[in-house]
Amino acid sequence: MSSSSSIVAMKKVVQQLRFEASINRVKVSQAAAELQQFCMNNATQDPLLTGMSSSTNPFRPQKVCSFL
Amino acid sequence: MRSPLSPEMATQEVPLNETLAHLKTESETLKLKLEEERAKLHDVELHQVAEKVEGLGQFVMKTRRTLKGHGNKVLCMDWCKDKRRIVSSSQDGKVIVWDAFTTNKEHAVTMPCTWVMACAYAPSGCAVACGGLDNKCSVYPLSLDKNENLAAKKKSVAMHTNYLSACSFTNSDMQILTSSGDGTCALWDVESGQLLQSFHGHAADVLCLDLAPSETGNTFVSGGCDKKANVWDMRSGQCIQSFETHESDINSVRYYPSGDAFASGSDDATCRLYDLRADREVAIYSKESIIFGVSSVDFSLSGRLLFGGYNDYTINVWDVLKGTRVSILFGHENRVSTLRVSPDGTAFCTGSWDHTLRIWA
Numbered sequence: 089m090s091s092s093s094s095i096v097a098m099k100k101v102v103q104q105l106r107f108e109a110s111i112n113r114v115k116v117s118q119a120a121a122e123l124q125q126f127c128m129n130n131a132t133q134d135p136l137l138t139g140m141s142s143s144t145n146p147f148r149p150q151k152v153c154s155f156l
Numbered sequence: 157m158r159s160p161l162s163p164e165m166a167t168q169e170v171p172l173n174e175t176l177a178h179l180k181t182e183s184e185t186l187k188l189k190l191e192e193e194r195a196k197l198h199d200v201e202l203h204q205v206a207e208k209v210e211g212l213g214q215f216v217m218k219t220r221r222t223l224k225g226h227g228n229k230v231l232c233m234d235w236c237k238d239k240r241r242i243v244s245s246s247q248d249g250k251v252i253v254w255d256a257f258t259t260n261k262e263h264a265v266t267m268p269c270t271w272v273m274a275c276a277y278a279p280s281g282c283a284v285a286c287g288g289l290d291n292k293c294s295v296y297p298l299s300l301d302k303n304e305n306l307a308a309k310k311k312s313v314a315m316h317t318n319y320l321s322a323c324s325f326t327n328s329d330m331q332i333l334t335s336s337g338d339g340t341c342a343l344w345d346v347e348s349g350q351l352l353q354s355f356h357g358h359a360a361d362v363l364c365l366d367l368a369p370s371e372t373g374n375t376f377v378s379g380g381c382d383k384k385a386n387v388w389d390m391r392s393g394q395c396i397q398s399f400e401t402h403e404s405d406i407n408s409v410r411y412y413p414s415g416d417a418f419a420s421g422s423d424d425a426t427c428r429l430y431d432l433r434a435d436r437e438v439a440i441y442s443k444e445s446i447i448f449g450v451s452s453v454d455f456s457l458s459g460r461l462l463f464g465g466y467n468d469y470t471i472n473v474w475d476v477l478k479g480t481r482v483s484i485l486f487g488h489e490n491r492v493s494t495l496r497v498s499p500d501g502t503a504f505c506t507g508s509w510d511h512t513l514r515i516w517a
Binding site: 091094095098099101102104105106107108109111113114115116117118119120121122123124126127128129130131133134135136137139140145146147148149 | 175176179180182183186187189190193194197198199200201202205206209212215216217220221239240256257357394395396397398412413414416417431433434435436438456457458459460461476477497500501502503504515517
């Protein structure tokens, strides 16, 4: 491999790292709180979480009506 | 002491070497700086923040439908937006469209190659895309006429130089995003087959990708055999964030429903959660007893549950916030190779090397 092509490759690596190092970050405590808030806000709308009843979940078997 | 070179060579030789050495040093310094910056903000763990959250109770999830019809390992599946149709692809080259409510097969196509590793449903529900060892991604419009030969209308869209590992339509039927064993991802115009953007940065096969939820803008995440998960800007082609904490191939990546984080599943037997604003891994979902790789992951609608399909034939269900396993599901008789939650979150579907697909709810 020629020296100039490895220099070009290394320059790209350095540029990419500079870019990644410069982004704005938030604290994990804040990020985690927001993830949790999203879960809480949407919990009631989550059928697999709340366990939908048979009548509303199209995949669960319907309860069979029988004449008494 | 310089060797007796001609004047031009002498002046070129020394500066080139210095620059390369400088660049290498700078790259090492930047990598350390990146780690330091990420570590500074690591003030707490996700499960600590979630201590006060109520724990989850027992889950009753069972196989509600079994889709039989593939002649070999099921490799991939995708839901239609109508929440009932599913497309699946297999090692035997067959791509089947099912009605998951009735388990009826609505369409079947035989691809010219085996190992159809990727398939996707178009947002309109009117077409499916698939590919694998043919190194291509092809789009088949779905006809209402069941007798029509789908293969006749096939449109070749993407061309890679190695196998197609994953594909996904973007917000419309007009563009497809692909990932490949050739180490790249690419965005294609379906109508013309033109390459719109390519994404270079992985050092080995790219195995999976997922598009950010539409509200969060034009980005997607990819995972590969280089153990990295990269987040990309779709318009510029630039890698905007990169995460390397897995110890083996990343087989699956999926965005958290808010778009602020994504989960990954790996051959290292763990699932991990990466927060994009904190720019770091914030949770690991693992147990000493789980030693087989994760092939596929997906979230429930609220993001509270993470479902993982494993090579030990099971599905593990994780509490995303607390980091604990809430359920383990049995049923498949071979590796679970693919797993997707339905668009309305009422069920999830798994595909397996046991030739079947199962719908769980």
